[in-house]
Amino acid sequence: MYRFLLSARWIGFAIFVVLLAAICTRLGFWQMDKLQQRFDRNDAITKHFGADPVDLSTALPAGTEVDKSNEWTRVRATGTYDLDHQVTVKFSTRDGAPGVNVVTPLVLDSGAALLVDRGWMETQNNVSHPDVPDPATGEVTIEGWLRKDNGATGGAVRPNDGQVRAISSDGMADFVPYDLIDGYVNLQKQSPAPSAGLAVEPKPELGQGPHFFYALQWWFFALLAVVGYFWFARAEAKERRKPTRIDGFAAERQLVPTMGRGSEATEGRRPGEARRP
Incomplete structure (x- = not known):
């Protein structure tokens, strides 16, 4: 019933589905990694904002660069x-x-x-x-x-x-x-105090952002690709079964006109001519 899955067309389709599902799954984990980075950033901001200001030379010694350990x-x-x-x-x-x-x-x-x-x-x-x-x-x-x-x-x-x-x-x-x-x-x-007219930078947003929901979306696309493959395969199998069915009632209706035409020919009448007494 499902031997058609071994055809070149369906093998190519299966490879496409596997690659698509793998890519979507990887993108989901990438978004979760971004979410973890966001949590780490929030923790660093909270820690630094809770501490007293330090001299620039202490926070950033000569020759060093700003990175995630000292930013904020x-x-x-x-x-x-x-x-x-x-x-x-x-x-x-x-x-x-x-x-x-x-x-x-x-x-x-x-x-x-x-x-x-x-x-x-x-x-x-x-x-x-x-x-x-x-x-x-x-x-x-x-x-x-x-x-x-x-x-x-x-x-x-x-x-x-x-x-x-x-x-x-x-x-x-x-x-x-x-x-x-x-x-x-x-x-x-x-x-001395700065001149009026400039608004200082507001505190950064400490929310988790959209990364978690983006991850769910990518994983849903991966699941949809796999489910879609089996759905199309089942639909193809059902379509292939239809031509092999013979409706007995339809076959009987096809035989009736043939028998009628043969009977009229045997009696020597043209089709449609009234029966002689």
Whole structure:
């Protein structure tokens, strides 16, 4: 009954189903791995936010990089803002409103500088040089969250007419005349107080995100592919059984007209001619 499954067409179909189910299953586990990473990130954020701020040199010794072990650490640093190399991050939105983030290098006593995301302001995306409020002049002490460079590359992180699309110390390296410390800081507090007009970065969302439900969807697609294969196989088997059935009633009806035509021919009458008395 199911020998047709050994045909080339059905073998190819089976291979396709197995590959599809395997890929969907793997994508489901990938989403679960992303979920675990999200939990680890939330734990790290909660731990760092529960601790007191530390000096930048303690959280990020010279020559080290920002990674998942020290990202979100609350740090403080003292230096002077360099407005000549300030950039804005365009296409930054909050609650659906367009705007820019303002990133200003903070030159430290060591001569190196730290990129500081001073905050966000609402402005139209088509404004190439928004009117950004200046920070306090002279030496300032800042406090904020240590962040990793954005993973973008190329023109997205290299300043163009004083604007970038993502924050990266690597992308800004050729734009400034001093060494840049890896990563950047989301400003939260400053002394003297920063100018009005910039909104500090809000606390990150600590939810689990959509990863769990995405995993369920991928696993459902894998199950659907397997069930679909057996459903189509069963439908094919049923279709192949239909031609082998002989309806006895239909066969009898086919024989009756043949017998009638033979009887009329035997009596010498044309088909349809009335019977002679």
